[in-house]
Amino acid sequence: MIEIIPAIDIIGGECVRLTQGDYGRKTTYFKDPAEVAARYESIGLRRIHLVDLDGAKASAPANLKVLERVAARTGLDIQWGGGIKSADSLRAVLESGANRAICGSVAVTDPEAFAEWLAGFGPDHVILGADVRDGKVATHGWLRESELGVEELIDRFAPCGLNQVICTDISKDGMLQGPSFGMYGRLQTRYSVINITVSGGIGSLDDILKLNDMGLRSVIVGKAIYEGRITLKELETCLRNG
Template sequence: MYIIPAIDIIDGKCVRLSQGDYDQKKIYNENPLEVAKEFESYGVRKLHLVDLDGAKAKRVINYPVLEQIAQNTNLEIEFGGGIKSDEDIQRVFDSGATQAIIGTIAVKEPDTFFRWLDRYGPERVILGADVKDEKLAINGWLETSEVSIFDFLKEHASRGVKHVICTDISKDGMLQGTSVQLYEKLMQAFPDMNIIASGGVSSNKDIEQLQAIGSPAVVVGKAIYENRINLKYFLPKNPQQRQLSKRIIPCLDIKDGRTVKGINFLELRDAGDPVEQAKAYSDQGADELVFLDISATNEKRKTLRELVRKVAEQVNIPFTVGGGISSSEDVSRLLESGADKISINSAAVRNPDLINELSKNFGAQCITVAIDAKQIDGQWKVHLNGGRLPTEIDLFEWAKEVEQRGAGEILFTSMDHDGTKAGFANEALAKLSENLQIPIIASGGAGNMEHFKETFEKGKADAALAASIFHYNEIGIPELKNYLAQQNIPTRI
């Protein structure tokens, strides 16, 4: 079944009436094009556009809205309201409508209606039948008649009308359910007609009821605007969009309670207040946060716990804390303060059993092992102590061991790339990702938006972390995520 969202226009604005009463008007959006585009972005194919000014004035008024939507979207548009003359209907089609909905004229001037039906064909002319108690209503519901809907449709079916939008005006805009029984009766009486339901949809259940009787389509208005139904629920599903998102992770290096940023692991610059930044990043759509404490002493680490607590209170996305963690007690305290994951680095190299212990005590899901590495004579060697101390340990062997010992995730920083803004270490990252089953976070080298795309595609990274480009506003997170989504990278927006 198709869901056809409705846009009703008064004064060029998107409004809804209750039971066709112009005094009970609610403006939903000043800009109908914006609304149409939003519908289109959900996968809507067809729009029900009604000129309420036109219905009242007995001539089409809001051509500009029709033109705008027709020119700026790929939506099919069924247009109604005020189509009374040959000029009106011609101009409606010229303005970009796919179909014209004819209501009042069909009742009052049947000859004109059938002339239009012949001229434009049954695919382009929709009979708009407004009904109350199985009787016709006309003129934008401003008048009612004594004509039975069954008699009316019988004649039109015999004359070749194919599409009928049947609006129960006692239900329309009332959010109290649809006239399912009427539609069922009409569908049985006129099996060759395409009877489109309209009016009263208030919940997913109403739509499901129409689906159950085999209704081909339903026009929905107020229920969408009032968030009673979610269009996305009923539109064709796109499984591609349901992939696990690639995560964007701003990293805050913390020293003495402030964010700092080093260049090639040396020279530190002050980069702001971590709690404020954490809140701002999460509001902008960051997927996770990482805090790495580079304070040297245990005294300062106590400050870190307070910081973690403040962040946890304010931020509604997950965050990882690392720096100076060397025991289960350290981890306990950080998790109790509100951290979701912890990250260990040098301590894991010095005492690999620590990984097993933490994984067992707290679960693999909250143990991230951070690895800093640099190429020496073409070999990736693990470095300790914030990159100052080289070891003979091979990156890939260590990463494998880390996984086997129970880490939930690896945060790999290429020291060769860090601070260069020339892109991530995608070759090494791809190799890590292929060798391991746990997620890999890419770190070091982000300079522009393409670098993120490359590290997800070529580097096969599950997440990408960066610091300075976010801190100094060189790349905004919303802008980056929109870009990635356009590049078909699964992204949470």
């Protein structure tokens, strides 16, 4: 069964969601991300996707105390993104309790550094974040555009041992209208030895089941849970039936 990874986006220490990456279109759902994470763990989920939106804008992690609380309260496999622009920031994220760190902007702006991180920290701990808008990779919390396509970005680092990519379709994010099935299918076929994680657009359990049937290995789900489109009971049943 495809691995379901619930998302917790953080601004000011609280659990929020943005629509299409727009900081002006923010909804706050819960005050304590650690409480939300514990709830996910209680139904059998194994991994959590934490995004430091303050850090993404500030170019340095800004909510590490939240990460420490989640790590102390749960036994979840934590993947963390937002503001990781230096080896020191990456190290701080891992030392604060994350098992995996998502690096996106630096892979575009300083590919040599990202390649060094893959070698130094190991590909099991470093995830390439490829956030796509209109076919091009966006950086700095989706606030800047690059000229790179997602395949070009992945091709840069596949020879360096890259084995994890989270690809977010910004145009679908928070819209609850289904992910870009065609794009993810093409990516997983092209990069069969790399785990392509789907992110953006999940609106129902049927979307997840379709991705599973397509052979995708992991999917991030956020707003669909908070808005009740997918219930925790449904997720628990899905996990139990595998």
